[in-house]
Amino acid sequence: MKKKVVLAIFTLQGNGAERFALTLAKGINDAGHEAHIVYFKDIIDLPIPEGVQTHFFDYQKFRAIPKFMRAGIASKAFDKFVLKQIGTPDLVLSNLFPVDFILCRSQLPNVHMVIHNTTSQEYAGRLDNKTLAQLKNIYLSKPCVGVSQGVTDDFKKLFGSENITTIYNPIDLDSIHAAANEYVPEINGPYIVNVGKFKAQKRHDILIQAYAKANIQEKLVLVGTGELMEQSKALVKSLNIEDKVIFAGFKKNPYPYIKHAKLMVVSSDFEGFSIAILESLALGKPVISTDCPSGPNEILLPSNLVPLQDFSAMAEKMGMAVKNEKDFYQRIDDKFLLHKAVNLYLNLISESK
Template structure:
């Protein structure tokens, strides 16, 4: 392989969320190592500064609100992606690697049969059953058949990347997709930059004068922060509970906090520029989701030296916390264990070693992405 590679990242959008952070970290890491990088955004939604050295194209077409227009919109996105690849290669030469990341990319880029494309999935296609009992399982089974058929049509015979072993098993097992190859590569984290940010003081971190447990993420049903709130109240521990995020469940969570007698001990802090400073002051991070692709916040928690506790949900938490401490994962059918686990991990937190976090370092992850080029050359 020549030293400098040409990499194009085709991504749905770069707004709030884990995928945007992952792709920008990857882009900046590749640029820092002297590679040529392009970004092609399938939707015009950007919430982060973009690297100035990266080649850039943004699709200006708006996603339609009417469902009957979605098929036409996806065709427009396919055309944009095809033109972006052509323009990028005209300026920088043939691409060594093209990563198509995100749900829209996975639906719209497969008609483009470029030999260097790897499709990148960062989230579960099935998640957990949304209803309990037989009806919930029947609906999940129907979803498995429908999603499986669609993904088989899109990804059979193509090269695929996923961010956890659990997602790989879901794709090839439950969904019966038969890719040409499947590669598990964790999300990249700039460990030194995160730790430096964690050492800073922010208005949000300076307010925390008492010990606290923290949860970070969108305040939506899938994240189930109500579980964390109920478990914290039942644990009997001292200190506060702080949630970092925003979303449609915010008012319901405030009402639940009042009902559980947590007045003065519960706070919701909106997403802000540097949540690492606040996370680093916490005694414990807790994730209570029904589904995670990998869970960036679990990785970030270990990086800044804060023990993490999570539901053992599909699919990423086990990749991160499995084998660290038996108390760190709670089965979804044993949510009743959460209060005791919170109490236990606050009383006797587990040790966090360098080996636990180095596997997520940006350099290690970039090496794995670049290794895909050798695979495509074979």
């Protein structure tokens, strides 16, 4: 029987969770079911897969409501919106905090919250008793899904709850390869690449310092934008490597940049999963990554990992990888493929009945 799945997300602007929602929606449709994406802020920067239906729920008008009342009022409006525009769903997947804050009060059937990051790391330094109580009110209200085993383990430890299962973020090999062939980046000479938002979690400062220390001929291409981009540019200037580092900006389709790179490097302090690693492997590229509390070490071999915040170790590994790329290449485990994730998410429907 055809199932109806709603994926709720704040915007369709970004990379990780946003690309996850679009990829899973495509996979659900391809499996003969019906996927709908409901987004809260009217920004779409990412390509929408053919056949995936999108619906704009205008959350902005609820911003004037005091926060202690907002979730209850907005959740009722969200439920009414879904029932009118889509019908009764078999499964609702809530993605990221602004949406989770609302959908924790939803009365729609079978609402699950997808946890995209290690919560203890995401709220590090501000996880006092009040904040923890607020998060518990949200995330213990519905069953949850962790996008990696590390995310799930962190959730269980932080909240003392077993009401969470692990479903790895999937990749769609065909779509990635097709998108990677859409254009060729205008970059002269070989380069290594990083794709990610310029924010504290991603530690572009570590990557830039490691790149400067590695002293390799390949350029460094940084794909993305964010609040710390100017700070990263200042660091590049201070290290006198402006002629070797390219700030490419946000790309709706970053895959050609990955395809034509020699190497992908991930420098994050923490990741929920890092789907960019899988996408790079799908395009036949080796990946060097920090050994985050979750994500990279569930995908990559130990030889491809370096300790957190150790730019000297990262510099050494980058130098080795550009000289001997094949030594760092690895195949993708089938458990990360799209059809596997689709089946596991659809199983949440039968488990709820």
